[in-house]
Amino acid sequence: TRTRSSFEFAAKSLGAMTTLVQSTGSSIEKGESVIDTGYTLRAVGADCIVMRHPSAGAPHLMATHLDIPIINAGDGMHEHPSQALLDAVTILKHKKSFKGLQATIIGDIFHSRVARSACHLLTRFGVKITLCGPPEFVPDIATTLVPGLRVTRHMEDALRGTDVVMLLRDGRVAEVAAPNKTRGAADEKFDARGLIVAPGFVDLHVHLREPGQSYKETIATGTAAAAAGGFTSVCTMPNTQPVVDTAEWVSWLRQPERGAVVNVFPIAAATRGSKGGTLTDFSALQRAGAVAVTDDGKPILDDDIMRMALRLGAELKLPVVQHAEDTRLTENCSMHAGPTSFRLGLRAMPGLAEATVVDRDVTLAQQIRESRLHVAHLSTSDALKAVRRGKRAKARVTCEVTPHHFTLLDENVGEYDTNFKMNPPLRSASDREAILVALADGTVDAIATDHAPHALHEKQVEFERASFGITGLETALGLAVTHLHRAHKIPLTRIVELFTSGPARVFDLNGRGSLARGSFADVTIFDPKKRWTFEAANTHSLSRNTPFDGCQLTGKVVTTIVAGRIVYRT
């Protein structure tokens, strides 16, 4: 609004005639190319085009095809030159000249077109610029934009001796207000009548497969699937190749070059190589950005190692995530022990293999003050009993449940369908019943997908040789609304809690899972009544190993917003 109206006022006060072309309701919406739009405007007599475009480089493309001036009024996260000019004028109002000035730009420079233009313009006038922010916002390569840029991670350092400070918009919730009662100006209005506007969903358990297995999934494709499923934050599991057991790999996961479209919070390995022998450097991992530690894919079985992990975690306020499986009872097993495994002649895992580990861990968590135990993908009624015992004793014990465990049963494996093979396996009807009760009564803290993509060649094999795991990011909300809300009458507010504030609390993700003023502007807008069919062929994930292909669901994500930017929209 500001850019558009100031260009219009400026043009009109200089005697020019202006016409406004917007993408909505124009031929652009019907698929006309940006170049054709330019030719058309030129043909009807435009002498100059001022252009605001969501794609970086669009004005440049137009300029290479047309012989009239094209003014860039903001292209994607690339540049916003006129805003930089305005900022320069503002500086000159307060300082006599640019000579010898030191300026500091603070905030999300990576995504800021204003920051890029300010760097180009101000350095041209000899201003020395310091960029300040965490690596996700200010990668080290930011200094290569123009000569003389300096990067710092520390606010005090950034402000020392500076003459000018530019604060970028911070991607947080500015205001929550009744309709037509907002005070600020909006870049975009969104009609959400009949829809639910929720805090951005948080998934505590995803396998994005990088580093090392990008044929299954990449951080870019996995987070695109997350955005389509309404998840604005995902916590990545460290069982990659190599295992994420060093601060360097944790930092690597968070670099903008990975192409994540939602927030990625790494969970680091609890033991070196997740081999269960020696604890990793929790403190260094946490400083690099790890939000929890786990050996997921495998349990931390050894009593002493688990005790030490919980102790160290207690000191650092770092949750220890347990993949609860007594592997001494599950070797070579590929599904849950019950009538179906007996019929199919498959070696099978008893529910006890999960419950005994959870039971021991809860006992340890009760003994170690301030320790934080989180049970991953809880799947049995006996494990729930142990979690309840811990919660009653006021130990900080939390747990998550996957959508497939609250929807499917071991019998759904049918005739060796490997898209129903995961670990923990699909369980009995009484286990699922207990999980539904625990989801409703507050025992379960979060719904987590355990999104585990695999390539076709890893699934299209004999059942016992097939990889464990299924994808789950895009079906989680639909399954929750369909099975928990519609079939089992769990209120939508509780379901939203299980996707948002519940998981955010488990890992202390401050400012996530909430829409309170000052929280991160991560928002998920969904239609709780929309009926749709999930098609694996249309997934954003690189892999299609889902048992829910062709599934009729109710409840669909309409728009996903991360830090105030739309990252997915139907």
Ligand SMILES: [Zn+2]
């Ligand atoms: Zn696991």
